[in-house]
Amino acid sequence: MTLRTVRRALVGLAAAALTTTALTATASAAPADAGPGHGGHTATQAAMEAQVEAGVPGLLGQARDGDGIWQGSAGVADLRTGRERLPQDRFRVGSITKAFVSTVLLQLEAEGRLGLDDTVEHHLPGLVRGNGNDGSRITLRQLLSHTSGVYNYTEDPDVHAQLSTGFPEHRYESRTPRQLVAVALKHRPDFRPGTRWHYSNTNYILAGMIVEKVTGHPYGHEIDRRILGPLGMRSTSLPGSSPLMPSPHGRAYSKLLSTDPQAPVQDVTELNPTWAWSAGEIISTTGDLNRFYRALLGGKLLPERQQKELTTTVSGGDELPGARYGLGVATVTLSCGVPVWFHGGGIHGSVSMASGTADGRHTAAFNLNGDWSGDPGALLEAEYCGTVASGSGTGEHTAVRKLAALN
Template sequence: MNVRTVRRAVTGALATAAMTAAVLTVPAAAATADGDAAGRHDRHSATRSAMEAQLRTGIPGVLGQARDAGGTWQGSAGVADLGTGRPRLPQDRFRIGSVSKVFTSVVLLQLEAEGRLSLDDSVERWLPGVVRGNGHDGRKITVRQLLNHTSGVYNYTADPGFQKLLGPGFREHRFETHTPAELVKTAMAHAPDFRPGEGWNYSNTNYILAGMVVEKVSGHAYATEIERRVIRPVGLRGTTLPGTSPKMPDPHGTAYTTAGSEDPDTKPFDATELNPSWGWAAGEIISTTGDLNRFYGALIGGKLLPAAQQRELQTTVSTRGQMPGARYGLGVAEIPLSCGVTVWSHTGGIHGSVSLAAATAGGKHTAAFNLNGDWGGDLTALTEAEFCGKAPAADSAARTPERSPQKVMTLR
């Protein structure tokens, strides 16, 4: 089944299927009359429309959850598996790609709050000799610049050889293990993008280095620190760090990829199992929509960081036009929407999985979405629908994540 066939199938059978969407929980203080419940349900009609619109790009299925004062709303469109036709389920797990970065940032900010490092420490202080070569100099780069992508460090996933591993060579190399040192070495073979502090460029290498700093400062594996400091305290029961394991914990659907091919006749294939070590602290985490909402509600709600570090998290820099209108903090982006609402968000793309997590100020309204295909979709439409109640434009299904105003901050 190629991409064109998938699109025809989805536009036909799946796009006309009823989408499951319901209010799952309502706070005790909220009214529970049928009229009020219907009103809460209707508030997500634009979100339902935006989810269904993703299917017209050929995406097999979309999963979403939103939380606000009205309770928790869960919706899905399309299927989790094209072979069986199983619908996507609220408890389904998926790879969140670069949404992982904010977990790594939170750990470093907590370590700073404990006085164990400073955001203004040089990378060289903690990783002597690691960031050197072809103009890179860790003595001139701070930890803060790693987290807000102003370091200028080359992005290892942009390396032509690495691109082949992720693209045409993905089937052959998908189960290989990559070490953080190897990933950084790949980046050091290239010149920096710019001098530290003089530009902005999204670089996965920044967060590989951030994970290495976590380990040097704490004396523990970065995954251990995330589990101890974030996953357990927030109660993220569906969130895991797989390390080198290619397996997905149950329940989960199927992740479909074209491995970056732009050929419309490329046959999407199952990418559910892969060794995510090449993403490590920049993007290996597996989670659920419920856990992402819980995490973003706690983080943007100020429950994970002291006030000083919360301000650091949400102190932003210009993305120099790479994300029009958006500014980037320490692992989260500040994104103004068309209705005047601002959300704190991050997106993530990895083979077969495109994700979004977002929250308004104070974490009062959160939303998380996942697409189980990586060749289409419009995350901006989903965000505008949920937070502004804005139904997607007629042509929104034609957008790819790369052309969307809300650029997918991706591993690939």
């Protein structure tokens, strides 16, 4: 697969996420030498610095491989003070949340408490109906693989306006999961269940509701006791309706989806994430994301049957050129022939990427603290292939942003 095709695929995934002047890059790296297939993480650091030169305020990255842990940064965490980004900084991970939700549902299947071929109607009777929507025809597997056809509520014009130009007015408002689903059900389905692929945050709102129906507990409680606690992910949290970020953290910057290059940069660090809920509310660190992907891909969280279901993929068609989607994770073969599992996550002022090889022995996680520029796909190419490319984040580089956005 060519580098051009790979980057179209990666940007296609990250563009399902939300979608200042260039700063001088700064860098810090913990001692770690050669990574698999290339000499150390020099290319990764260079790719991060290229993102800053292209306009991203700051980046944070961590890689784990057979040689240990490498930590890198570029740019700043705070445009006002100039503070550099710290390895322990928390940030919003957006749609990377989806892998946590799918893992819980797969664990529940392994326990015999539900089946992936159960219908939505079976667990949430009467909820998904009207305008051609029929929960009795949609399975849990189709929710997790984005093949349900249910409309993406963040594509609704009113919601989109609230998340973009109306963000200053609506940033602290709370939404309930049922309200988010109701927005989606005002629209007809995009297609018959199981016939196509289209990224829809509504799928994972429904998945979170099913976790709560089956367990009788908040879905965040199940993530905490099944994943965060056992893995020691002490820097990861689910904020609920709180707009605040736990310390330490930098700032998050956005142009609120404006396509105007001269649009003002706004500080969007504080927001009520209930509009994302189980589709994208988690806060974490690069270290915790690597810990999660290492365990998930390494088979430490799921039995063999459920691990196979996690990584059984469907084509994303023209939306995900060159990539395939499993259950909350996606895969692409990079230009150097290395297959990588990954998911992006985008929410106001934060674009993140979590990734790993199939065995989980080499993982890498990144965060960009601006949502209008940058190329997460270039970071994967740099880390796993040693390829340094431009950080422009335009044109063909828009495919990893698809999965990283929540619009």
